Each structure stands twice: as structure tokens, then as C-alpha cells.
Amino acid sequence: MSMHVDFSPLLPLWALALAGAIGLLLVSWGWWGRARLWLRLVPLAALLLALANPRLAEEEATPLNDVAVVVVDESPSMGVGDRHQQSEQALAGVLERLRKLPNLDVRVERYRSTPGRDEGTKLFSALDHALADVPRQRLAGVVMITDGQVHDVPDRPELGAPLHVLLAGHKDERDRRLVIEQSPSFGIVGGSTALSFRVEDPGHSGSAEVTIRRDGGAPSTVNVPLNHSTRIDLPIEHAGPNILELQAAAASHELTLVNNRAAVAVNGVRDRLRVLLISGEPHAGERTWRNLLKSDPSVDLVHFTILRPPEKDDRTPLKELALISFPVRELFEERLHDFDLIILDRYRRRSVLPAMYYRNIVDYVKGGGALLMAVGPEFTWPDSLYSTALASILPAAPTGQLLEEPFTPRITEAGRRHPVTAGLPGGDSDPPHWGRWVRLIGSQATPGSIPVMDGPDGMPLLVLNRVGDGRVAELMSDTIWLWSRGWEGGGPQGELLRRLAHWLMKEPELEESQLTAEIRGDRLQIQRRSLAKGDVEVTVTAPDGSERKLVLADQGDGREIGRMAVDQPGLWRVGDGQRIALAASGSLNPIEMAELRATPAKLKPVVKATGGGWRWIVDGLPEMRRVSVSGATAGSGWFGFRTNNDRLVTAVRDIPLLPSWSLMLFAFGGLVLAWWREGK
Numbered sequence: 280m281s282m283h284v285d286f287s288p289l290l291p292l293w294a295l296a297l298a299g300a301i302g303l304l305l306v307s308w309g310w311w312g313r314a315r316l317w318l319r320l321v322p323l324a325a326l327l328l329a330l331a332n333p334r335l336a337e338e339e340a341t342p343l344n345d346v347a348v349v350v351v352d353e354s355p356s357m358g359v360g361d362r363h364q365q366s367e368q369a370l371a372g373v374l375e376r377l378r379k380l381p382n383l384d385v386r387v388e389r390y391r392s393t394p395g396r397d398e399g400t401k402l403f404s405a406l407d408h409a410l411a412d413v414p415r416q417r418l419a420g421v422v423m424i425t426d427g428q429v430h431d432v433p434d435r436p437e438l439g440a441p442l443h444v445l446l447a448g449h450k451d452e453r454d455r456r457l458v459i460e461q462s463p464s465f466g467i468v469g470g471s472t473a474l475s476f477r478v479e480d481p482g483h484s485g486s487a488e489v490t491i492r493r494d495g496g497a498p499s500t501v502n503v504p505l506n507h508s509t510r511i512d513l514p515i516e517h518a519g520p521n522i523l524e525l526q527a528a529a530a531s532h533e534l535t536l537v538n539n540r541a542a543v544a545v546n547g548v549r550d551r552l553r554v555l556l557i558s559g560e561p562h563a564g565e566r567t568w569r570n571l572l573k574s575d576p577s578v579d580l581v582h583f584t585i586l587r588p589p590e591k592d593d594r595t596p597l598k599e600l601a602l603i604s605f606p607v608r609e610l611f612e613e614r615l616h617d618f619d620l621i622i623l624d625r626y627r628r629r630s631v632l633p634a635m636y637y638r639n640i641v642d643y644v645k646g647g648g649a650l651l652m653a654v655g656p657e658f659t660w661p662d663s664l665y666s667t668a669l670a671s672i673l674p675a676a677p678t679g680q681l682l683e684e685p686f687t688p689r690i691t692e693a694g695r696r697h698p699v700t701a702g703l704p705g706g707d708s709d710p711p712h713w714g715r716w717v718r719l720i721g722s723q724a725t726p727g728s729i730p731v732m733d734g735p736d737g738m739p740l741l742v743l744n745r746v747g748d749g750r751v752a753e754l755m756s757d758t759i760w761l762w763s764r765g766w767e768g769g770g771p772q773g774e775l776l777r778r779l780a781h782w783l784m785k786e787p788e789l790e791e792s793q794l795t796a797e798i799r800g801d802r803l804q805i806q807r808r809s810l811a812k813g814d815v816e817v818t819v820t821a822p823d824g825s826e827r828k829l830v831l832a833d834q835g836d837g838r839e840i841g842r843m844a845v846d847q848p849g850l851w852r853v854g855d856g857q858r859i860a861l862a863a864s865g866s867l868n869p870i871e872m873a874e875l876r877a878t879p880a881k882l883k884p885v886v887k888a889t890g891g892g893w894r895w896i897v898d899g900l901p902e903m904r905r906v907s908v909s910g911a912t913a914g915s916g917w918f919g920f921r922t923n924n925d926r927l928v929t930a931v932r933d934i935p936l937l938p939s940w941s942l943m944l945f946a947f948g949g950l951v952l953a954w955w956r957e958g959k
Contacts, residue, residue, distance in 0.1 A: 495859025
């Protein structure tokens with residue numbers, strides 16, 4: 280309970296001030312006339328005091344406890360070494376000491392990083408959350424139990440109370456880390472891009488061995504100088520993410536190996552897909568290929584049709600011909616490897632190409648090129664391309680049979696799992712909801728090839744195969760153009776040929792044998808494509824190096840899918856024993872794991888500005904004591920918490936200090952006395 284004098288004026292303040300000013304003028308005029316000044320001041324003062332209405336206020340208030348906040352850092356960096364154990368022991372000791380202090384409420388706020396978000400350690404955000412309902416005048420002090428790696432330290436702290444820091448970890452820790460300095464976000468397929476990095480090892484010199492792995496493949500090593508930038512070239516070998524992993528060799532007595540690793544993802548983009556289309560003769564389906572390839576803006580098409588083969592030579596002089604001569608040597612010797620795909624559409628051996636150029640095509644395919652053959656009746660003739668060097672790489676051999684009657688193309692069992700034909704619109708029913716074709720060239724699939732579509736009696740219709748580093752496809756009919764004309768309802772001609780061309784050119788999304796991983800929200804989604812049936816188990820390696828097993832469920836269409844919760848930012852690795860897939864949660868190189876050495880440097884400015892103190896946990900816990908608002912809040916071996924003496928007012932009562940009638944009587948008496956004395 281407390282009492283104090285308050286005023287409740289009977290007049291507005293401006294009126295009260297005006298009355299006082301007029302009274303002073305009158306008093307001053309009387310003083311000029313040699314009147315007694317004090318006799319006139321007494322009634323004036325009494326009158327003004329009566330108008331000011333002085334009152335005696337009495338408050339009833341309840342003292343409020345001050346609040347101390349303990350913020351515990353539970354970010355991933357606190358899992359290094361024995362920091363977590365230090366933190367828990369320090370928390371127990373701090374709570375024991377604080378609860379012994381009088382009039383103090385203690386709050387504990389544990390900070391955990393948000394899974395999948397690369398935001399670093401935000402202890403001051405956690406502190407704001409803990410103080411959301413606490414007035415700052417009640418805050419006695421804050422204790423942060425952390426390794427000092429805090430990423431939201433304010434430039435101008437406005438705590439209004441001391442900040443004390445207890446550091447987990449050990450002095451003079453050694454931690455080597457690999458830092459990516461510069462990396463591009465994309466590159467052109469077939470080219471390369473520059474990457475710079477450095478291996479930081481403060482206080483040490485020499486070199487370190489760095490292991491480099493591209494897309495989870497075989498590793499290579501290089502020695503680089505410590506604490507200096509190193510530049511390497513990253514070849515862009517395929518479209519989509521090209522991931523480069525780097526890992527520095529461990530140093531002696533190193534704190535952790537987690538940040539010895541780093542990864543870079545460079546998205547490969549194709550400049551343009553170069554396609555060479557050669558039609559052996561004009562026919563109804565020729566325009567289908569041309570229109571399809573011309574409609575794709577990413578395709579650069581070169582198209583030739585053989586209109587004048589050697590057997591049609593009528594001895595017309597060349598200068599009188601309007602036809603462009605077929606640039607055989609330029610295409611099949613000088614520029615053959617400039618093309619991503621070669622399409623031979625109803626082409627046959629007609630003495631246009633020498634035998635050596637067919638061998639060039641074979642070498643082109645084995646070296647990584649792509650060949651698509653769409654055949655017609657000419658494939659059953661003696662001068663078919665199967666009588667050339669191409670026979671060694673073709674996935675189907677002619678049997679001499681020619682079926683010329685309507686039939687409905689069907690997807691084979693293998694085709695239902697192959698990305699070229701799996702899920703084609705209208706193909707899941709039996710028979711498919713497609714228009715019929717009218718010609719099928721009899722053939723037999725060669726060993727190792729994959730028929731993904733067939734016709735009557737299981738005769739191969741579309742056959743795929745891998746040869747060396749390249750790919751080959753054979754379409755055993757020349758009547759797919761009926762789909763584009765809408766005959767009997769047509770079919771997915773455009774989608775089928777687009778998928779086929781992109782599979783041949785090794786576009787990642789059309790790979791029939793692949794393993795992919797993707798972060799969606801807080802889940803890791805893994806997809807494996809395979810022609811083999813059944814569930815499969817994969818090994819998932821988290822960013823911290825821990826391994827987990829996950830079973831992928833067979834979806835029946837060539838895909839096995841599984842999902843797993845993501846609880847760490849960084850690079851996740853998935854392996855099935857043959858392939859490796861990588862997925863990044865947040866940043867590939869998270870801030871949280873970049874610098875792991877315990878240090879007071881980041882928090883020292885705030886500690887100094889607020890009058891707090893800091894101490895290594897391994898040196899023992901300091902004493903905790905209450906201090907006055909104006910006193911020191913930290914010293915050698917102790918942390919102070921302010922005594923704010925805040926109160927909650929529950930009731931206020933006030934009574935007049937003097938009755939108004941007594942003040943008025945006093946003022947009237949003063950006037951009478953002044954008149955009497957001045958009248959003598």
C-alpha cells in the first residue's frame with residue numbers, strides 16, 4: 280500500500296493559470312503602491328489551492344515476480360561431440376540456482392530448427408516467443424545455453440535486461456570445413472562450367488585431399504592447399520541436375536566430419552537437339568515425322584528425301600536439275616557426330632551411301648549416338664538395311680513376312696513398365712482404344728532387345744535396345760501416320776513419337792532404369808524405375824551420415840515409390856546397390872552445419888551491450904544472484920538478475936487533502952486581514 284498527493288482541478292488548467300496570472304498582477308500592483316505583499320499572497324495562494332482541489336491518493340498494489348528466461352539451443356550443431364550432455368547438465372544447474380532466488384519466475388524455451396528449412400539458429404526469435412506475454416519491465420535477465428553459432432544476432436539489442444551466455448563445447452576446437460565459393464546454377468549439356476571452393480582449416484597450413492564424385496559415380500581425388508581458393512571444371516554431361524559432391528579428408532582430432540562435405544547442383548540444359556531425318560522415298564507417313572519434329576522448338580531438324588536415286592538416272596545434265604544434291608560426305612563423315620538423333624525413314628540400300636558410311640553410323644551409335652529406323656516393305660527386300668553393317672546393332676531382324684491387313688497395336692508386358700509406352704492414353708484397356716494400322720513387317724527381336732509394342736500373334740512392332748553407349752529403336756510399320764489422320768479415332772501418335780525420340784536422346788525423365796529422389800514439403804519421395812517387378816529396398820543416407828532402410832512399393836507401371844519424413848536440412852543420398860540419387864532439403868550446404876566450432880564471438884557484442892556475462896560450461900557454472908536495477912549485473916564467477924519491483928495496482932482510493940470550505944474560509948480571512956492592516 281502506498282499514498283501520494285494528487286490534484287483534481289475544479290477548473291481547466293488554462294483557466295486556473297489565467298486566474299493565477301491575474302492574481303499576481305493584482306498583488307504586484309499593490310506592492311508598487313507600497314502595500315504589504317505577503318498579506319495579499321496568502322489569500323491568493325489559498326484560493327488557487329482550493330481551485331486545484333488537492334487530494335490524498337491511496338493505492339493498493341500486489342508485487343509481481345520478475346521473469347528470468349533460459350533459452351536452450353537444440354539446433355543440429357549442438358549434437359556435435361558432448362555438447363548436448365553439457366547443455367542438459369548446465370540447464371539443470373541453472374534451474375536449481377535460479378529457483379532459489381526470491382520473487383523470480385523462470386521460463387525455459389528450447390529452440391529446435393524447422394525441418395527442411397535452411398534458416399540457421401535463431402535463438403533471439405525463440406527469446407521473443409518466450410517473452411510474447413511478458414512486459415519488458417518485468418524481465419530480470421536471460422541465460423542462453425548454446426555453442427555460440429547463432430544466426431539472428433541483432434545489431435541493436437533492446438532486451439532491457441542482462442544477457443548471459445553459457446557456452447557448450449571446448450576451447451580451441453579444430454574443425455576443417457569445405458566451402459563452396461562460386462558455382463553456376465545451370466550449364467549447356469556437352470560443355471563445362473567453372474566451380475571454385477576452398478578447404479578452411481583455421482590456424483593450419485599445408486594441403487588436403489578432396490574426393491570428387493559426379494552424380495554418385497566413381498570418385499576421383501585431388502590435393503588442394505588449405506585456406507586458399509581452388510578452381511575446377513564441371514562437365515555438364517546430361518540434361519537435368521548434374522550433382523557434384525566434394526569431401527575433404529579428415530584432419531587429426533577434428534571436431535566433426537559433417538561439414539567436410541559439400542555439394543553443388545548445376546541444371547543441365549540442351550542448347551538445341553539436332554536431328555537428321557532421311558526419307559528413302561516420298562510416302563504418306565513422311566510428313567508425320569517432319570511435322571512432329573518441326574513442332575518442337577527445342578529440335579533443330581535437317582531433313583532429306585531421296586527423290587532421285589541412281590537407278591532413275593535419265594542422263595539429264597546436272598545444271599538442268601532443280602534438286603539439291605545429297606551431301607553424303609558432309610553428313611556421314613564430317614558432321615555425323617554433330618547430330619543427337621538419326622532417323623532413317625523407309626530407307627534402303629540404293630547405292631546412295633557407300634558401305635563405309637553404314638559402319639560410320641554403327642560407330643556413331645556405339646559411341647553414344649541414337650538411331651531410329653521406321654521401316655516399310657523395303658525391309659523385306661534383298662537391298663534392305665539389314666544387309667549392311669547396321670545389322671549388328673538393329674534390335675529386330677526381318678523374317679521376310681509382310682502383314683498387310685488392319686490390326687490394333689498393343690503394349691507388351693515390358694512396355695507397360697517402360698517409360699516410352701507406359702501409361703499411353705488409351706493403351707491400358709484390352710484391346711486399346713486406338714485406331715488400327717494396316718501394315719506390319721515381320722521380324723524377330725534380337726537377344727537383349729525390348730519389344731514394347733506388338734501386333735498380331737505377338738509380332739514385334741516397336742523394339743528398343745541399348746548398343747554400347749548409344750540407343751537404337753525400330754518401328755516395324757510405316758502406317759503410324761493413320762493415327763495423325765484420325766482414322767478409326769486415331770491414337771497417341773504425337774506423344775508416342777515424342778517419348779521415343781527423347782528416350783533415344785537420353786532425356787532423364789524417359790530413362791527406364793533410374794532412381795530419383797525429391798523433397799516435397801517435409802517428405803522425401805523416392806521413385807525407382809525398373810523393368811523388373813516387385814518391391815525393392817533402398818538405403819537412405821541423411822545429411823548427418825546416418826543410414827535408414829526404406830521399402831519402395833511396386834506401382835505396376837515400372838515405378839516403385841516410397842516416402843520418408845525429412846528431419847534435417849542438407850543433401851540426402853539414396854542408393855539401391857546400383858544407382859545413387861540425391862535430393863536437397865533446403866540448401867545443399869546448410870548454414871547450420873557450415874561453422875561448428877563453439878565460439879563466444881557472435882554473442883559478445885550483445886552480452887557487453889546488456890551488461891551480461893559469458894562462461895564456458897566446462898569451467899563450471901557461475902553463481903546466480905539478484906541485483907538492483909542500477910547495480911552491476913555480472914562479475915567474476917556470477918550472473919546477476921535485476922530486481923525490478925514491478926507491481927500490479929488492484930485498487931485506488933482518494934480523499935480531499937483539506938475541505939474546500941476550509942480553504943475558501945482561509946482565503947476570505949486573508950483578504951479581511953489584508954484590508955484591515957492596510958487600512959491603518
